[in-house]
Amino acid sequence: MCKxxxxxWIDCSGGTGKNVGRINPLQVNPLPKITDFEDDEEEEYISKKSALGLHLDFLSTFFKLYYPEITSLQMSLLMEILEELYKNFNITYDTDITNIDSNKFPIMEDLYELLxxxxxxxxxxxxxxEEIRxxxxxxxIGHHGEIFNGYTSLDLDSSFICLDVYSLQGASEKVKRCQYFNILRYCQDQAFKNREERCYxxxxxxxxxVDRKVPQTIEFLRNFCKRARKYECGLMTITQSLVDFLAPEVKMYGQALLDNSTYKFFFGIDRKRFRGSSKSI
Structure with missing residues (x-):
């Protein structure tokens, strides 16, 4: 279809080549103006948020996905070290990162050296x-560095873009989830950049x-779905099983995702599973 x-077509599975692209998990992206008061010229009702602060929230979830055993103390230490890392690159909670080039942000190797x-x-x-290190x-510098270590290098000069992770089929679930979450966060940032440009x-x-131990990922998808309409953006989610979205640990987000869908299509659903899920659809 893409062709x-x-x-x-961009391969986001790591490696090298003409069509390979990388998304730096440590790159802070500019925030869109979020307000429901579009006619408020004096911006009286517009809250000012920190791009770095929200990005650290993303990184907290990212590292939980990759390292589920991380403790609360380790996460606090990691956030403190990340703050120092960004400060070394002249990025603080007050920094306007709108015009900062992608090669001016830290990469995973910089974080490793600081650790x-x-x-x-x-x-x-x-x-x-030491465990975080x-x-x-x-x-x-390890075996997943080709996926996550490096500056963002995606060429988005097209109206139809496919970010492919097919080559990660043999990778562990944590790697696939981290990269999928990383890609989705990047897609949201790009989609919300311009309210005048329609995108899907x-x-x-x-x-x-869907990770029952880290519900923040499906919460992110739910929030993406609810906010997309304000930015002339549409969202389609495709999954093999509804059961994953309606598990008790994540149902409050999975249910909201289903409820916010304008259209729902079901193909070849297992009848036994469908009976258990039909009340929630």
Whole structure:
């Protein structure tokens, strides 16, 4: 379809090549103006939010997906170290990152190098930081670095773009979920940039975003669905099973996603599973 429509196909599974693209998880993207008061010229009702603060929320979920065993203490330490990392790149909670080039943001290797220093300097929490360092090593100079380590390099000069992760089929669930979440966050940022430009985001294999231990991923998808209409954006989610979206741990978000759908199509549903889910549809 992409080829027939003259679109652009980008492989987001890592590696090298003409069609390979990378999305830097550490790149902070500009925030769209979020307000329901479009005629308020003095911006009296427009809240000012921190791009870095919201991005750290994204990174918190990202690292939980990759390292489910992370403790509350380790997460707090990681957020503190990330704050220091961004400060080293002249990015704070007050920084306007609208015009910052993609190669001016830190990458995973920069985070790894800072963690190496922290392991030796923070005696009190050396053990906790050492575990974080080992995890980030995989994402930077380790075997998953080709996916997550590097500057954002996507060429979006097309009206039809396919971000493909097919080559990650053999990867672990945590890697697939992290990259899918990373891609979806990037797509939302791009879709919400311009309220005047209509766009449509299609999320195939959306079940990859459902993690019962990390409900923030499907919460993100739910929020994307609810906000998209304000930005002339449509969202389509495709999944193999409704059961994943209606599990008790995530049902409040999965149900809202179904309720907000204008159209629902069901193909070849297992009757036994459908009976259990039909009341929620």
């Amino acid at each position: 027939l429509l003259g679109g652009k 190496l220093k922290k392991v030796n300097s923070n005696i009190e929490h050396k053990r906790e930081i 080992a995890v980030v090593r995989e994402l930077s 985001v299609v999320c195939d294999e959306a079940y990859l975003l």
